Amino acid sequence: MFNKINIFLIFAVIGFVACEDDSNPFGGIGDDDDDTTVECGDVSNSVKDFYEEDASRLAIDLVNAPGSVTSGVLIPPALIERMSDVLTAVHASEFAARDSVVDVYNVHFYPKYTLDEVVVRVSTDTTGNGWVDNWLDGNRFTSNEQANGLVSTYDLEIDEVFFLGENGFVIFKSDDIINVPALVENFAAISGVLEAGPREISGDGDDITVTPLGGAEDGYQVVYKVAYDDCENTCQKARFYEFNVTDECSVTYVNTYGDSAPELEDRE
DSSP, X not given: OOOOOOGGGHHHHHHHHHHOOTTSTTTTTOSTTSXXXXXXXXXXXXXXXXXXXXXXXHHHHHHHSTTOSOOSSSOOHHHHHHHHHHHHHHHHSOOHHHHIIIIISOOXXXXXXXXXXXXXXXXXXXXXXXXXXXXXXXXXOOSOHHHHHHHHHTTOEEEEEEEETTEEEEEEEOSXXXXXXXXXXXXXXSTTOOEEEEEEOOSOOOEEEEEEOOTTOOEEEEEEEEEESSTTTOOOEEEEEEEEEETTOEEEEEEEEESOOOOGGGGO
């Protein structure tokens, strides 16, 4: 469900659960209504690496959100860097709620699918779509110019081919992180492709959402989800920690809500 928590943190979890008051979201939290300002990017490389995948996944979500001004398979590097700034700003802040999501619960974006693979389903009866035989034989290039364009543009390789009944499944893999949902749509538009989708990851768990703030405020709402209870299937409970981060990386703790703070055994 999530990365295993270091045994050193067991006592921190117990102490946190004991002091948090569910009747008051600010109970036991101290001065978490104050602002913390950090310089964007003013963190160690190890902290940036800690959030590298999270930043990429958040950037993909923003690109694919309704009303987004950007689109495409390639993820804008500046947007990934912006998401990294947002996450590392919270990491560098000094709120007790920050300690909960970083040190105690080690919250990351839940990986619902891989970031470099697309699964394409085709029929093993290639009558009328003879070019599909090349894919089924493990050859990435065919006589279909639209298919070749995708493979060439994004430098995709065929990683695996397998068969279920009358269906053939071709898994394309990229060396780089890509906007998988956008590439899925491009593959699905090819005549002869029955279906395309991401390579999904089963289970459920913690998550992070970042939403641009509306109105006159420039910045983002950042919500950390601490999930527990049957996360091998679908988590039944979750606690949320909300922050606001401005474009200048000023962090404000907003609220904590949801189910009670989980104990360590609740998340195993």
